[in-house]
Amino acid sequence: MKEMKRRLELYSFYDHTGLERHLERMARKGWRLEKIWNNIWYYRRTRPRELKFSVTYFPEVSELDPEPSEKQQIFLDFCEHTGWKLAAVTTQMQIFYNENPDPVPIDTDPWLELDTLRRTARKSVLLPCLIFGALGLINTGLLIHTLQTDPIGLLSSGSGLLGAWCWLMLLLLSVLELGGYFRWYRKAEKAAARGEFLDTASHVWLTKLILASIILMFLYWLAGWVSAGPYWKRILGVVISGYMIGILFFSGTFKGYLKRKKASAGTNITVTMFLVFVVTIIFMAGVTWAGLQMAQDARLAEQEEKAEASMYGYLADPPLELSDLTDISSSDYIQSSTGEESLLLEQFEQRAVPKNGAEDREGLPQMDYRVTLVKVPFLYDICRNQLFRDRDETEDGEIPEGHKAVYEARDPEPWGARQVYELTYQDGSGFSNWYLLCYPDRIVEIWFSWELTEEQMRIVGEKLG
């Protein structure tokens, strides 16, 4: 039978009554809090019983103090004298339990309790919260700007989406913490003026939801990262993810080690930060070197492959090849593709360039295309508008009228599409053979070096539509 349970408790720093209720519930289930280490809460199996818990704050101490200060020890002695035993300490929060069913509370004056909590918040919580909130706000602003200028670039990138989500959630968490604290504090002041204590309102379920969404997004990103792209890139993704988790564990463990060795709080934080910095530099240097080596090897292999074969990149099997439209062999071409995919969008680009050694290289037909696959219907118009704006110069005030490239509607029938546009030049240089094809769940931009027949348009529609 498991004797120890580990949990990540996501209560707000000020939510002392929520935490007390939770710890009392755990004790009733037979789990008593034993220690807090590296943000993990350890519960020891005991017989189920009614215990009273009290969460108090001691702003004068640091989490890294090797042992309780004299003042703190006096405070602990007072608590012990009234039956309150120390269960665990984390930063400036001290958690006590009492076996007496009706003990004298540790705090019996609401003003003093409020004052202690306010000093604790000011010392170590509010500033980091404000900094994270400001960073979250700045990055959310940048995201909104990117959403307006390049929604496809942002929404089709798993990394971009993960980053956007993390900043957004960080902002939300900061608002929740700060907003929740100040709201509660204002009400608690009024209650204290009446000589009453005010229970805190827990929003732990919301914090859990936010954390779960970040973990899910991270796992999704990681799965996408390791399941596509070059081998070196996949390895890099796993190694960097491992490092990010590992460095948190490492710094926590090292801080604990120095604390056990009775290093002062200042020495502890300085040495730990220095070590984290050094480890990070070494790691980054190692990863950069290994990445460059692997990328170089991969590039050499690709070049060799290119001499022999005709295809490399994101798509193993492109949906449309020149050989589908002409009787020219694909082996005369180097086909390359790039792409990105997220939960919302996928975008890939396919190019076919004649090989250097190909016969009549200049005369060989060429074709490039980019497909934007919209997985969420409400994004369709946003994507189409962006792709339209990317090449259509109607709104561009810097280019004089008569010299602009504009999309003109064409008959969608031969392409089997809903709408088709062709880029044309107002200066009379004619059609560009650059098309924008709108299908129900995807938008295709495609360019040909020759004018297509209706039959070729039909094949394009069948293959890409």
Add this chain to the structure above:
Amino acid sequence: MENGREKAAAEADGREKMARAKFQTLTEQMFYALLCLKEECCGMDILDRVPAMTGQRVSIGSGTLYTLLEQFLEADMIRETKVTGRRRSYILTEKGREMLEKEYERICAQARDYRLIFGEEREGEEGSI
């Protein structure tokens, strides 16, 4: 360095002003904690004596007492008399005594006012019987 000292002095001054403002009137817990300190005693003695003195009507929490003793010391209402290991003993200062006296006067004034209003009524009620 000079700035640091000035800042520390300003903070100490601020704390003292706050404490003075806080002790314009005493809460019940402050009153009894100071009352205990008429004789030299340590924090744990106060924790035991206050409920005994008040017939369990008033109790001071350990965290509250710890903060109160810190604030009383800062406001020179008590002084430390001896330190035995972690046990620190305190006694009331002249200033603390004055504060207690002032609070006592205030409570007495309240009692007089009460009697002035309800005492007459009671006397009237007793007379009619």
